[in-house]
Amino acid sequence: LVIVMPLMIVIMTSNITLRTPDLYQYHFNDSEIMNDLGYDISEENMSKAISDFLLSTKYEKFQVYEDNGIYQDPVFDALDSSAMEKARNVLNIELGIGILCLILSLTIFVYFLKSGFKKALRNRFKIIIPLTFVIIIGQAVCWTTKPIRSWLYAKLIGVTLAKDSELALVFSTGFTNTVAQFTTIIGILVLIIIWYICWTFIKP
Secondary structure: OOOHHHHHHHHHHHHHHHHOHHHHHHHHHHHOHHHHOOOOOOHHHHHHHHHHHHHOOOOOOOOOEEEEOOEEEEOOOHHHHHHHHHHHHHHHHHHHHHHHHHHHHHHHHHHHHHOOOHHHHHHHHHHHHHHHHHHHHHHHHHHHOHHHHHHHHHHHOOOOOOOOOHHHHHOOOOHHHHHHHHHHHHHHHHHHHHHHHHHHHHOO
16 A cells, blocks of 8 residues: 555646646746747647647547648647657556556555554555655656656657657747646645545544
């Protein structure tokens, strides 16, 4: 429990955060990067397009179009699309691991509870809470440290984007810092909520 629950909290919160349009909407509004894109696409439409793609279970190429009269001009090239497809695959695998950790956490918690091991659960939460906090901070460090981030990108995504990549532009100017802020705040909130719910069952 002291391993699977912290992993579940961190994986699930970061996975869901990266799939929600609010993250991208905040980034685009804060950075004003869409003004440099060269396409007439609103922050809201771009955010929704990214979120919809990452949430989709259908096999489809990632693309966003500028509505230019009777024509629809594509924004991203093939390398951009490939990178987004691989990112979605990584998120899907991560989500599977997160769901497995969730099932294991619930199973272990219920077993201990039904067996009358409330004190043992309280003792485990003394480890779970600080350990989860450490992992959340470690995740933020990975997002904000360029050498670590670049290494993870090369291992997990591995697509070298073009120098004039629109995708690289969209996710530049502080995007990783925004992700770190969102995942840290949401992760800590979820940890508090889970602790509160569990405490109602295991309190002396």
